[in-house]
Each structure stands twice: as structure tokens, then as C-alpha cells.
Amino acid sequence: MAHGSSSPLDFGIGALFWQIPEAVIVADGATGQIVLWNPAAEAMFGYTSEEMVGRDVEVIIPPQHRAAHHHGMHRFHETGHGPLIDARKPVELPALRRDGTQLTVELSLSPTTGPDGVAYAMAVVRDVTARKASERALQQQAQLLDLAHDAIIVRELHSRKVTYWNRGAERLFGFTRAEVLGRDLVDLLRPLAPVDAIQPTLEQDGAWSGELALRHRDGDTRHVQARMTVQTGAESPEPVVLELLIDVGDRKHAAQELQRAYRELMELDRYKDEFLSVISHELRTPLNFIMGFSSLLQDEVVGPLNPQQLDYMGKILNGADRMLMLVNDLLDFAKLQAGKFDMDCHPTPYAPLVMDVVATMEPLAEDKDIRLRTEVDVPMLPYLDGPRVIQVLTNLLSNAIKFTPAHGEVHITARVEGQELVTEVTDTGLGIEEQDLPKVFEKFKQLDMTATRQAGGTGLGLSISKALVEAHGGQIGVTSVPGQGSTFWYRLPLVQGDS
Ligand code: ADP
Numbered sequence: 001m002a003h004g005s006s007s008p009l010d011f012g013i014g015a016l017f018w019q020i021p022e023a024v025i026v027a028d029g030a031t032g033q034i035v036l037w038n039p040a041a042e043a044m045f046g047y048t049s050e051e052m053v054g055r056d057v058e059v060i061i062p063p064q065h066r067a068a069h070h071h072g073m074h075r076f077h078e079t080g081h082g083p084l085i086d087a088r089k090p091v092e093l094p095a096l097r098r099d100g101t102q103l104t105v106e107l108s109l110s111p112t113t114g115p116d117g118v119a120y121a122m123a124v125v126r127d128v129t130a131r132k133a134s135e136r137a138l139q140q141q142a143q144l145l146d147l148a149h150d151a152i153i154v155r156e157l158h159s160r161k162v163t164y165w166n167r168g169a170e171r172l173f174g175f176t177r178a179e180v181l182g183r184d185l186v187d188l189l190r191p192l193a194p195v196d197a198i199q200p201t202l203e204q205d206g207a208w209s210g211e212l213a214l215r216h217r218d219g220d221t222r223h224v225q226a227r228m229t230v231q232t233g234a235e236s237p238e239p240v241v242l243e244l245l246i247d248v249g250d251r252k253h254a255a256q257e258l259q260r261a262y263r264e265l266m267e268l269d270r271y272k273d274e275f276l277s278v279i280s281h282e283l284r285t286p287l288n289f290i291m292g293f294s295s296l297l298q299d300e301v302v303g304p305l306n307p308q309q310l311d312y313m314g315k316i317l318n319g320a321d322r323m324l325m326l327v328n329d330l331l332d333f334a335k336l337q338a339g340k341f342d343m344d345c346h347p348t349p350y351a352p353l354v355m356d357v358v359a360t361m362e363p364l365a366e367d368k369d370i371r372l373r374t375e376v377d378v379p380m381l382p383y384l385d386g387p388r389v390i391q392v393l394t395n396l397l398s399n400a401i402k403f404t405p406a407h408g409e410v411h412i413t414a415r416v417e418g419q420e421l422v423t424e425v426t427d428t429g430l431g432i433e434e435q436d437l438p439k440v441f442e443k444f445k446q447l448d449m450t451a452t453r454q455a456g457g458t459g460l461g462l463s464i465s466k467a468l469v470e471a472h473g474g475q476i477g478v479t480s481v482p483g484q485g486s487t488f489w490y491r492l493p494l495v496q497g498d499s
Contacts, residue, residue: 022124025057029111029119032056032073036122044105044127046098060095062102092128103129142166151245155185156238157202157230162188163240172224172247174217185243189214192221198228202241206230211248223249273337280331287327291320329460332391333443336467343388343471347381350421354414357393361401368406372397376414382421382494388468389492392476395461396425396488404429404485416494420474424489431482440478441466465490 017024017036023044026036037052045052045060052059061069090108097103106126114120145152146167154164162185165177173189180188191198192213201208209227216222224245232239296302298313305313335341354376365372393412400410408428415422432440443463462476469476469490480486 022126024122024124026112026120026122027057029073029121032058032069035120041125044097044103044125045095060097062094062096065094090126092132095125103127104132105129150247151224151243153185153243153245154231154240155243157241158238160184160186169245172216172222172245173214191215202228202230212245214245222247223252273334276330276334277338280327280334283327284324284331287320287324291317291324294320329464332464333460336464341471343385345383345385345472348384348386348389350378350382350414351376353386353390354393354412354423357390357397358412360394361397364398364401365410368401368404368408370401370404370406371409372412373409374412376412378414378416378421380416380494382492384472384492385468388471392465392468392490393423393425395465396490399461399488400425400427400429400486403427408485417491419494420491421494422489422491424487426485426487428485431484431486432478432480433482434480437478437480441476 017026017038020038021040023041024036024038025034025041027034034052034055034057037047037049039049041052042048047059058066058069090106092104092106095103095105104127106128108124110122112120112122142164145164148166148168151169151172152164152166153162153169155162161182162180163182165175165180169180170176175188192215198208207227207229209225212224212226213221214224225248226246227244229242230239231242294313294317297305298310298317332341354374358372358374362372397410397412404410404427410428411424411426413422413424413426441462443460466476469492472492473495474490474492476488476490478486478488
């Protein structure tokens with residue numbers, strides 16, 4: 001039978017198909033030759049009806065799918081139906097346009113018998129390329145959303161039915177996606193927070209954010225930071241709410257822990273200050289007894305001592321002196337820490353102050369044959385707290401002597417520079433490595449433990465000096481060349497008391 005050359009109009013209801021907006025293709029069931037190709041098909045594939053009628057439908061099937069098509073045709077021919085032949089169930093297939101580009105079509109195929117008694121296959125073809133692409137994009141987006149750590153949920157605005165539920169939501173609430181899709185989100189998670197306020201706000205403002213307490217599948221509560229936005233897309237007639245829920249349970253817990261640790265630390269710090277202050281007070285009293293009575297003995301007030309006894313007395317007093325210094329350091333430090341020290345500033349003759357300190361240090365320097373040189377050029381009365389500045393200078397000078405080997409030299413200079421009183425203590429001692437320079441003013445910091453241990457000290461002297469200088473509104477610092485010596489300096493502002 002030859003029926004491949006039928007024109008559309010020959011085909012009973014061909015005229016009808018000619019006009020409908022969907023692409024309709026009719027092919028001979030036995031040969032696969034096209035007998036009808038309507039204008040919508042022309043538009044979709046780029047082939048005209050004249051070109052296509054009489055040709056094999058294979059033309060629009062990508063080569064890799066042709067074998068399957070043959071097979072389908074064969075079955076259709078044999079049985080009148082094949083795997084594709086079910087008009088109620090459209091299938092998606094790849095197809096080729098005239099220009100070689102590929103598209104995805106949805107095909108509803110139905111067997112038809114023409115007036116000539118021939119079996120035809122009639123296909124209604126819909127171009128679903130764009131829909132497929134957006135489905136693929138959506139799928140990719142969903143996969144990405146699953147990677148998110150936080151819960152992402154989409155639900156319909158009014159019915160509150162869940163339409164999307166990511167892995168994060170599964171983790172956070174314990175419900176699987178399959179369990180929740182289509183269910184009412186509020187029923188599911190039973191929010192404890194102002195739920196009643198959320199719906200109207202969403203409807204009015206299109207967004208809501210705040211903290212919510214939500215129910216986990218096992219009945220526990222989960223605290224989340226929620227951000228919700230209403231989306232009205234062309235895709236869905238019903239507006240949906242996109243919810244981002246961030247678990248803040250952990251964060252809250254961590255913040256509480258931190259606060260607790262901080263409180264404990266503050267408490268400990270307070271104990272330490274109290275402890276230091278008590279200890280130093282309590283140590284000073286018996287120390288004063290020791291020193292007072294030892295001095296009386298040494299001065300032979302209660303009777304003469306033999307030379308050996310005198311020598312021992314001297315050693316006891318030396319030790320007690322050092323101990324007093326350490327205790328005073330601790331006490332000063334405790335006071336500084338507690339913020340309990342008052343400044344008492346007066347216009348003070350500076351040269352005598354320096355000379356006094358140098359005089360008290362002279363014996364220490366003599367012991368090591370260290371020469372002390374002093375140059376003071378301060379022709380005014382700086383306004384300062386004398387005893388505090390004496391303490392600073394004593395500390396710098398005693399360090400300089402302590403850390404300078406025998407036969408060295410320590411040079412003290414004081415001068416006015418602009419609006420500042422500058423005092424420098426330069427030694428020819430060990431010096432300090434560059435990386436250690438910033439550390440020396442830290443509390444309890446001693447650099448070379450062996451050298452310092454030999455010299456004694458608490459490592460508090462410089463941190464106390466720093467606090468005292470800063471209390472005057474001044475600065476303290478050091479420059480040093482390791483192996484050659486150091487210069488410790490402080491600058492005090494000459495604000496008041498100039499003469
Ligand atoms: P300490 O009571 O141990 O002397 P300081 O705070 O006065 O404590 O000094 C801290 C550390 O700085 C010292 O232990 C020492 O390592 C270093 N240092 C201080 N002065 C000098 C100096 N003139 N030369 C070298 N190192 C010094």
C-alpha cells in the first residue's frame with residue numbers, strides 16, 4: 001500500500017490539526033513516513049510541511065535515539081501499540097531542529113486509523129526544553145540548599161503546607177523530607193514564640209525575622225533565629241514563604257559558658273589581688289621586727305658584739321633588706337592592680353632627688369666596682385610625686401647595677417626637652433635582645449632566668465615603674481644593644497610647677 005504521499009487535507013480531520021497551536025505530526029504507522037506536519041510543528045522544528053511530508057520522522061530524532069525509535073515503530077506495526085503508545089501518558093524525548101540544535105519535547109502519541117484503513121501514529125508535540133532547563137536548575141538549587149548547614153524550608157503562605165525541606169531542616173528537627181512534604185508547618189513544629197504575629201506580618205510586609213522556639217521530632221525544643229520572606233513567583237499561583245532557620249542553641253550555650261568563665265576569672269583575679277595585699281601587709285610586720293631588733297643588736301645598743309657576730313648581723317640585715325624590697329614590690333603591685341594608689345604631686349627640685357637615689361645605690365655599685373656618673377640639668381621645679389619618682393629611678397638604677405658586670409659604668413642624665421623632663425639610665429651591661437624589649441615592662445617578667453635569678457628580684461619592678469610613670473602622664477622605654485648595654489628612659493610632662 002502506498003499512502004506516504006497523502007496531503008494533510010486528504011487525511012480526514014487534517015484541516016483541524018492545521019489550525020491548532022500545538023505541533024501535530026502524523027506518521028504512517030508502518031513506514032514512519034510523515035503524512036501531516038502542521039504549522040506549529042514547522043515553527044518548532046524549522047522544517048516546512050512541504051519538506052517534511054513524505055519523509056521519515058527519523059529526521060527529527062537525534063541519531064543516538066534512532067534505534068529505539070525503530071524498535072518502537074516495529075512493535076507498533078506488529079501490535080498496534082508499543083512502549084510509547086499511550087496517549088494518556090506523555091513521554092519526554094530529545095528531538096532535533098533543522099538547524100541541528102536539540103530540544104526536549106513532550107510527546108503524546110496515539111494510534112489512529114485513517115479513513116483509508118491505514119494505521120497512523122499521531123503525535124502531539126510540546127517543546128519542554130525551557131521547562132526542563134528550569135527543572136534542572138531547580139534541582140541544582142535544591143542540591144545546593146542541601147549543602148547548607150542551616151534549615152531551609154519553603155511552605156505555602158496560607159495553607160502553611162511544606163513544599164521544600166532541606167537536609168539542614170532534617171538535621172535540626174529530625175523529620176525527613178518525605179515525612180513533612182505537604183504537611184502544615186505550624187502543626188509540625190508547634191512554634192512557641194509569637195506565631196500569631198508572624199502570619200499577619202508576612203502578609204503585610206512580606207517578611208518576618210526573629211527568634212523562635214520550635215519542636216524537634218523527639219519533643220525537645222530547638223531555639224532558632226528565623227528569617228522568612230514571602231515569594232510570589234510566576235511559577236506558583238499561591239505565594240510561598242522561604243524560611244531560613246539558624247540553630248542558636250549552641251551559640252546561646254557558648255555565650256553563657258564564656259560569661260561564666262569570665263566571671264570566674266574576675267573572681268580569681270580579685271582573690272589574687274586580695275591575697276597579694278594581705279600577704280605583703282602580713283609579711284611586713286614581722287619583717288619590721290626582725291630589722292628593728294637586728295639594727296639594735298648591730299648598733300650594740302644592748303652590749304658589744306664580737307667581729308663574727310657583727311658580720312652575721314650584717315648578713316641578716318642585708319637579707320631582711322632584700323626581703324623588704326620584695327615585699328614592697330608585691331604590695332605596690334597589689335595596690336596598682338587594685339587601682340588603689342593616690343598621687344601626691346608637688347613642685348620638686350629634681351637634682352637633689354636624683355642625687356639622693358644615686359647616694360643610696362652607691363654601696364651596691366661599689367661592691368661591683370661600677371662607676372656611677374650623674375649629669376642633671378633641670379633648671380626648674382617639675383611637678384611630680386617625689387617618692388614615686390624615687391621608686392622608679394631606684395628601680396632603673398638598681399637594675400642597671402644588677403645587670404652590669406663588675407668594673408662597668410652606669411650613667412644617669414636628666415634634662416629638659418621641650419615640655420618634658422627626660423631621665424636616662426645607661427649601663428654597660430648585658431643588654432637586652434630586641435625581641436625581648438617589649439616584654440621587660442610586663443609583670444612578673446624576667447628575661448634570662450639564670451642571670452636574673454642570681455641577681456634576685458620579682459620581675460615586678462619595671463611594670464610598677466611603668467604604672468608610676470604613666471600615672472604622671474609620662475612614658476617609659478628602653479633601647480639596648482645586646483652585649484653592650486641598655487638605656488632605660490622615662491619622660492615626664494612639665495605641665496605645672498615650672499619655675
Ligand atoms: P626584676 O625585679 O626581676 O629586676 P624588673 O621588672 O625590674 O624585674 O626587670 C625585668 C627584667 O628586665 C629583668 O629580670 C631583666 O631580665 C630585664 N632587665 C631590666 N633592666 C635591665 C638592664 N638594665 N639590663 C638588662 N636587662 C634588664
